Amino acid sequence: MAVSAPNDKRFRRARVTPVAKRGRARKSRRYVGIVVLAAAILCAAYLAVSAFLTTEALTITRVTVSGNTRISRGEVLSLLDGLSGRHMLLLNLEEWRRRILNSPWVEDVAIRRVLPGTVDVAIAERQPVGIGRIGDALYLLDQRGDIIDEFGPDHAEFDFPIIDGLATAETREAGGLVVDTSRAALAMRLVAALHTRPDLASRVSQIDVSDVRDAVVLLKGDTALVRVGDGQFVERLQSYLDLAPALRREVPQIDYVDLRFGKRVYVRPQATGPRVQRVQGGGE
Numbered sequence: 001m002a003v004s005a006p007n008d009k010r011f012r013r014a015r016v017t018p019v020a021k022r023g024r025a026r027k028s029r030r031y032v033g034i035v036v037l038a039a040a041i042l043c044a045a046y047l048a049v050s051a052f053l054t055t056e057a058l059t060i061t062r063v064t065v066s067g068n069t070r071i072s073r074g075e076v077l078s079l080l081d082g083l084s085g086r087h088m089l090l091l092n093l094e095e096w097r098r099r100i101l102n103s104p105w106v107e108d109v110a111i112r113r114v115l116p117g118t119v120d121v122a123i124a125e126r127q128p129v130g131i132g133r134i135g136d137a138l139y140l141l142d143q144r145g146d147i148i149d150e151f152g153p154d155h156a157e158f159d160f161p162i163i164d165g166l167a168t169a170e171t172r173e174a175g176g177l178v179v180d181t182s183r184a185a186l187a188m189r190l191v192a193a194l195h196t197r198p199d200l201a202s203r204v205s206q207i208d209v210s211d212v213r214d215a216v217v218l219l220k221g222d223t224a225l226v227r228v229g230d231g232q233f234v235e236r237l238q239s240y241l242d243l244a245p246a247l248r249r250e251v252p253q254i255d256y257v258d259l260r261f262g263k264r265v266y267v268r269p270q271a272t273g274p275r276v277q278r279v280q281g282g283g284e
Contacts, residue, residue: 057116145184165210225256
């Protein structure tokens with residue numbers, strides 16, 4: 001027999017939906033989706049980076065060299081040994097640039113990437129302008145008076161004046177190749193001035209800069225030492241050439257001619273005595 005009990009209003013059945021459990025399930029699925037998506041993105045990025053690092057278009061397979069005359073392409077490539085096969089975008093250009101600058105003939109160099117797989121090297125070489133004599137050896141000098149290379153048979157095409165007096169006594173005693181900057185600057189100013197007069201430059205055989213205030217020039221076919229001071233080199237040399245016939249008539253055997261004093265030209269004969277003859281008529 002069924003027995004029905006009256007409802008006790010003091011006790012009510014809670015009618016609650018399990019929302020919390022369903023919310024946790026949705027969050028879990030969301031987290032799983034985010035993790036899967038992140039993994040997919042990382043995988044795609046890894047594959048992209050791998051493809052980026054191994055693509056042939058970005059692998060160095062060719063090196064072009066321009067601007068070189070004295071330094072050969074082979075010498076440049078030997079300085080870049082190990083460059084081929086590297087990735088272009090991971091290349092430290094400054095590091096490889098410094099390697100090329102180690103060559104004494106290189107004044108400056110620019111390196112750039114050129115797709116696909118090419119590195120272009122543009123070289124600016126140092127230009128020799130004189131031959132310095134230090135001790136018993138000869139050296140090619142650039143426009144700053146710095147040593148480029150030892151002068152030898154490979155440089156026979158350079159017809160430059162020989163420059164003496166570049167090294168100080170301390171340098172000679174030490175046996176080094178350090179050039180005195182003040183003496184080199186005087187020599188290079190004289191050489192630069194002569195470049196404006198090729199006809200005059202071709203007649204200069206030797207230059208002595210032992211005295212930083214007085215450069216001495218020896219011309220081809222002439223035994224007289226021409227003292228031109230530290231400026232107005234072209235004007236003073238031209239003045240000597242204009243006066244030379246008259247000077248020779250007065251003093252056949254000349255030791256030196258001093259042109260540093262305007263129109264007063266001092267001539268010292270080749271003699272044991274200290275007599276110095278002054279000739280009027282020079283020019284600045």
